[in-house]
Amino acid sequence: MGMIELAGLTKRYGEKMAVNQLTFAVRPGIVTGFLGPNGAGKSTTMRMMLGLDRPTAGDVRIDGQHYDRLKDPLKYIGALLDAKAMHGGRSAFNHLLCLAQSNGIPRKRVHEVLDTVGLTAVARKKAKGFSLGMGQRLGIAGALLGDPRILMFDEPVNGLDPEGIHWIRNLMKSLARQGRTVFVSSHLMSEMALTADHLVVIGQGRLLANTSMADFIRDNSRSYVRIRTPQRELLLDELHRAGITVVEAGGGALEVDGQRPEAIGELAARHRIVLHELSPQQASLEEAFMQLTAGSVEYHAHADTPPADPPLGAAPPPAPGAGRAPQWGADWKKG
Numbered sequence: 001m002g003m004i005e006l007a008g009l010t011k012r013y014g015e016k017m018a019v020n021q022l023t024f025a026v027r028p029g030i031v032t033g034f035l036g037p038n039g040a041g042k043s044t045t046m047r048m049m050l051g052l053d054r055p056t057a058g059d060v061r062i063d064g065q066h067y068d069r070l071k072d073p074l075k076y077i078g079a080l081l082d083a084k085a086m087h088g089g090r091s092a093f094n095h096l097l098c099l100a101q102s103n104g105i106p107r108k109r110v111h112e113v114l115d116t117v118g119l120t121a122v123a124r125k126k127a128k129g130f131s132l133g134m135g136q137r138l139g140i141a142g143a144l145l146g147d148p149r150i151l152m153f154d155e156p157v158n159g160l161d162p163e164g165i166h167w168i169r170n171l172m173k174s175l176a177r178q179g180r181t182v183f184v185s186s187h188l189m190s191e192m193a194l195t196a197d198h199l200v201v202i203g204q205g206r207l208l209a210n211t212s213m214a215d216f217i218r219d220n221s222r223s224y225v226r227i228r229t230p231q232r233e234l235l236l237d238e239l240h241r242a243g244i245t246v247v248e249a250g251g252g253a254l255e256v257d258g259q260r261p262e263a264i265g266e267l268a269a270r271h272r273i274v275l276h277e278l279s280p281q282q283a284s285l286e287e288a289f290m291q292l293t294a295g296s297v298e299y300h301a302h303a304d305t306p307p308a309d310p311p312l313g314a315a316p317p318p319a320p321g322a323g324r325a326p327q328w329g330a331d332w333k334k335g
């Protein structure tokens, strides 16, 4: 129960392939993150999943059925797409009551969801006066109203303060723990890393990755040691003699995988080699995501920057070869 299956899902707007042959499944009991840069096609995919947009080709099935064939769709899927659409002249309570009444949901459920999202105290206030965070909570209350097996959230943390973000994260996790299917989109890897158990990545409408979060982290959180020394040749010789593989990392720095900084420092000391830097480093997941989607970002901040370059301030790109684990997603990069 609560399985979503996309098969060859495609949406074309004129010449633009907004969604291109997406095939993947979203399973119950976990949070599945739907990650992609702006314009990747996340919202379009979600709208098709909810039967709000008609696919050009392919289809989406929910427990084997098309959305428009579902009986009581609100009890099957709850979605938060565009929170701003919720704001209106009605009170939060009346907004939810209308939604409940037109879907055969009992009035007491309105009180329950208002309580869940923490809006009970302002339930009689007009929703158009709500802050972004309150509007988001009201949208989520609407999604929860039918007590659905499946929940879908499109960029739910956008524009929220840290407390609101924390609250939404915990809510999604607890919904998944209850056995529900939770599908949430974001353009931030860091956000997904904190929330999602499984990761589906798209770029320019195409599937770039479909992997567990644990595998993604394991494959991408490479740790290494960065070294700077004025006695570069000497150190390279000694590392080589000790059977330690070293990579030139640009800017005069050297990088070593699979060694503790202590070992390198002691080796240098034994040979009286001066070190100017000896620092443990951790490759960021954000970096891995940017590499994965580099070929598919629509608008680059600097058109003259080669797409595979990390932004200023990011760690330098890994040097080719040198016994390093292959960068995750390298195969997916588009030419």
Ligand SMILES: Nc1ncnc2c1ncn2[C@@H]1O[C@H](COP(=O)(O)OP(=O)(O)OP(=O)(O)O)[C@@H](O)[C@H]1O
Binding pocket: 013, 016, 017, 018, 036, 037, 038, 039, 040, 041, 042, 043, 044, 045, 187
């Ligand atoms: N109704 C439409 N008509 C024409 N093009 C559209 C339409 N809707 C979306 N697109 C285009 O399809 C592509 C995917 O858009 P979509 O909104 O699904 O991306 P997204 O991943 O949700 O991005 P964002 O995070 O910026 O919302 C974009 O290039 C967008 O301009």
